[in-house]
Amino acid sequence: MTPELQQAGAAKLAEFAAKSAEGQTSGDRSAGYGRVLGAEPDFAHGVALYLDDITVTFDGFRALNALSLAINVGELRCIIGPNGAGKTTMMDVITGKTRPDAGTASFGSNIDLLRLRENEIAQIGIGRKFQKPTVVEQLSVFENLELALKADRRARASLFSRLTGAQLDRIGETLQLIHLLPEAQRTAGLLSHGQKQWLEIGMLLMQEPKLLLLDEPVAGMTDEETERTAELFLSLEGKHSLVVVEHDMKFVDQLTEGWKKVTVLHEGSVLAEGPLSEVQANPKVVEVYLGR
Numbered sequence: 024m025t026p027e028l029q030q031a032g033a034a035k036l037a038e039f040a041a042k043s044a045e046g047q048t049s050g051d052r053s054a055g056y057g058r059v060l061g062a063e064p065d066f067a068h069g070v071a072l073y074l075d076d077i078t079v080t081f082d083g084f085r086a087l088n089a090l091s092l093a094i095n096v097g098e099l100r101c102i103i104g105p106n107g108a109g110k111t112t113m114m115d116v117i118t119g120k121t122r123p124d125a126g127t128a129s130f131g132s133n134i135d136l137l138r139l140r141e142n143e144i145a146q147i148g149i150g151r152k153f154q155k156p157t158v159v160e161q162l163s164v165f166e167n168l169e170l171a172l173k174a175d176r177r178a179r180a181s182l183f184s185r186l187t188g189a190q191l192d193r194i195g196e197t198l199q200l201i202h203l204l205p206e207a208q209r210t211a212g213l214l215s216h217g218q219k220q221w222l223e224i225g226m227l228l229m230q231e232p233k234l235l236l237l238d239e240p241v242a243g244m245t246d247e248e249t250e251r252t253a254e255l256f257l258s259l260e261g262k263h264s265l266v267v268v269e270h271d272m273k274f275v276d277q278l279t280e281g282w283k284k285v286t287v288l289h290e291g292s293v294l295a296e297g298p299l300s301e302v303q304a305n306p307k308v309v310e311v312y313l314g315r
């Protein structure tokens with residue numbers, strides 16, 4: 024690593040540390056966790072996420088219209104639907120960015136998501152990946168993962184301390200999982216688009232999310248990258264619940280392996296649910312989405 028890069032890395036870490044310290048004084052994630060929740064999500068009923076009758080209105084326009092949806096623990100669910108169907112708004116409600124006008128949203132059977140702030144929702148184990156990767160370009164792949172690990176409340180005390188053996192092992196395992204072990208020392212800014220997306224997924228994984236929300240994860244990827252991303256998600260299934268919003272039907276087909284449930288959203292509610300082949304043959308789905 025060049026001295027410039029080291030300096031840039033140190034500056035980023037310092038900036039990050041300052042933000043963490045700020046959070047600590049103004050109701051940060053760990054403080055919020057204890058204050059608001061005091062409990063881990065209860066997954067005993069096998070459901071990770073429940074949305075019930077959620078309505079979101081923007082200036083009189085219903086972006087979500089009595090939307091109900093349940094995602095099981097460990098399930099990989101693909102959500103498809105035409106532009107404007109409400110997919111992003113749904114993710115915004117789950118992550119606390121948008122408050123619905125009506126309805127309920129819970130994580131496990133006990134945690135009311137509508138009472139939590141965005142940072143608190145991240146803290147209880149809901150990770151979100153936006154379409155555009157937001158890795159720290161000046162840092163190496165390894166340092167990005169290290170940063171994500173240390174953003175975790177459980178490791179905050181050790182922001183500037185050396186990584187423990189267990190932490191190094193976790194970073195190593197994640198590097199392998201996201202196919203970036205050979206690129207560990209590479210500056211993130213030099214990675215391909217697909218590799219940046221994987222790195223960002225790796226950063227989310229460092230926080231051990233129970234539910235991962237992924238918005239068009241393969242947009243802009245090559246066919247090979249798309250295929251490897253499908254393999255990655257399939258390897259995460261079971262250990263995490265995954266909600267994948269995607270327009271790429273080949274990718275959805277790979278992920279659902281011919282049998283898993285796909286949800287079709289249209290005009291803010293569920294239009295159809297079932298295996299991909301079934302929803303693709305559904306005349307209502309063809310009319311509003313696939314036939315276009």
Ligand SMILES: Nc1ncnc2c1ncn2[C@@H]1O[C@H](COP(=O)(O)OP(=O)(O)OP(=O)(O)O)[C@@H](O)[C@H]1O
Binds near residue numbers: 104105
């Ligand atoms: N902040 C907002 N103010 C006003 N209207 C909004 C706002 N956010 C979303 N909308 C509208 O709500 C509807 C649902 O948008 P949303 O982005 O959730 O759809 P989407 O299914 O994610 O679409 P895409 O596939 O294009 O990303 C759209 O008609 C959109 O214009």
